[in-house]
Amino acid sequence: MAVRVVVGQPEAHCFEMVAYIEWAANQPLLAGAGGTLLAASVSYIITKAAGRREEMRQLRGALETAIKELGSRDQSALDRALTTIDRMADALRPAVRQAVQPLGTTANSLTVGTAERTVVLNIADRDAVMADVPPEITSESDYIVRITELDMETGNCRIAIIGEDDARIAGKIVDPAVAVPNNPYVTAMAACVPLRVRAKALIRDGAIERLYLSDAINT
Known part of the structure; x- marks a missing residue:
């Protein structure tokens, strides 16, 4: 089936290009619940990766609702549809890897979805997608850390989480402030004092493997 894609001109200093699939927009099914199912499926595939x-x-709850709105009320048919989407997510993992490759190189984040529901991917998500066995990425939380090494150009660091064991773990400061002289991260490291930060944790086998620091919190 031929599909015509029209892409709007990107704005200056922005990597976003809004694509309109003309055929899909003209189909009553996809303009309604089918469109919701498509958007939820794409978002589910990315978050699973x-x-x-x-x-x-x-x-998954949004997918169930969209499938039911398409007329499928039978639980066995619903389960088969969800299983198909799970298999599709596994098959499309290479495509997701391609999509997130620019993160950390030419872009800091990637937004996928619709006006009603969006998924924002960052450098931590890229590392998770690229891993052979996907680890778990937590939501942002507060941590008190001690920074022992820091590269102000790349944001790579070594840290210890106060209250955990004394073992140091890898860190990545994604806060742009890390490149500014005398920023809170380098100041805390130089003074050998703990620093409260906002961060996402990459967890593998139940342990924190890497911390992605997005902000330093004044206390």
Whole structure:
């Protein structure tokens, strides 16, 4: 089936290009519940590849609702449809890897979805997608850390989480402030004092493997 795609001109200093699939827009099915199913499916595929379990759970509920709105009320048919989407998510993992490759190189985030529901991927999600066995990415939380090493150009660091064991773990500061002289991260490291930060944790086998720091919190 031929599909015509029209792409709007990107804005200056922005990597976003809004694509309109003309055939899909003219189909009553896809303009209604079918469109909701398509958007929820794409978001589910991406969050599964990134190991974002809480969002997967929420999107699975949206998928069930969209399938029911298409007329499928039988539980066995619903289960088969969801199983098909799960298999599709596994098959499309290479495509998701291609989509997230620019993160950390030419872009800091990637937004996928519709006006009603969006999924924002960052560098932590890219690392999770690229991993052979996807780890879990937690939501943002507060941590008190001690920074022992820091590269102000790349944001790579070594940190210890206060209250955990003394083992140091890898960190990545995605806050642009890390490149500014005398920023809170380098100041805390130089003074050998703990720092409260907002961060997402990459968890593998039940342990925090890497911390992605997005903000330093004044206390």
